[in-house]
Amino acid sequence: MKSIDQAILPLWFRTGIVCLIAATLFFSFLYRPDRNEVPLESAEVISTQAIESQSLYFKDLDGGLVSVVDAEMNREITRLRVGEDGFMRSVMRGLARERMAKGHGPEVPFQLTVWEDGLVSLIDPVTQRRVELSAFGKDNVAAFTRLLPSASKKLDAGNSSS
Known part of the structure; x- marks a missing residue:
């Protein structure tokens, strides 16, 4: 006769x-590879030479706006409005959150780079x-490349010829 308290599996x-x-x-947990420790140089070897680069600050403003500032000229390039440029906001927020998690602030600008092979980082x-950024499709790349100096030159040339 079995007791109700008797275990099904042995101890x-x-x-x-x-x-x-x-x-x-x-x-x-002991042997978990930390993907954040891959040095930047290893990624640069994959790409070719940079053909265009822009140093950018992203600054939060009142009302949910985000100001994108050319770090070298200290001038605003554009403002990201609430409900627009979701991909750009997501990428920027992710990078900023990682910085804060590692104890750093917004002092150093981000680098937007177009490589010789056409990739954008x-x-x-x-x-x-x-x-x-190239891994996310042409529309998302275009959201960032409009911040480059060559994009503003194209806009200026288009406006002056009209």
């Missing part, structure tokens, strides 16, 4: 399962994080 088996789970968790020199 040695339950103990073994708990030890196996604990060991798996321990080793997975947004690089955070502080955290060494590099976002390959």
Whole structure:
């Protein structure tokens, strides 16, 4: 006659399962590769030479606006309005959040770079994080490349010929 309190699995088996789970968790945390520690130089080897680059600050303003500032000329390039430029806001917020998590502030500008092979990257020199914008499609690349000096020259030329 079996008691209701009698266990279905023997104690040695339950103990073994708990030890196996604990060991798996321990080793997975111990040997977890940290993808944020990949040096920036290794990514640069993949790409070719930079053909155009822009240093940018992203500053939060009242009302949810974000000002995009040319760091070298200290002039505003554009303002990102609420409900617009969602991809640009997401990428920028992710990089800024990572900076803050590592104890850094907004003092150093981000680098928007167009490479010789046509790829476009947004690089955070502080955290060494590099976002390959080209991987997200032409429309999302265009959202960022409009911030480059060559894009503003094209706009100026188009306005003067009208």
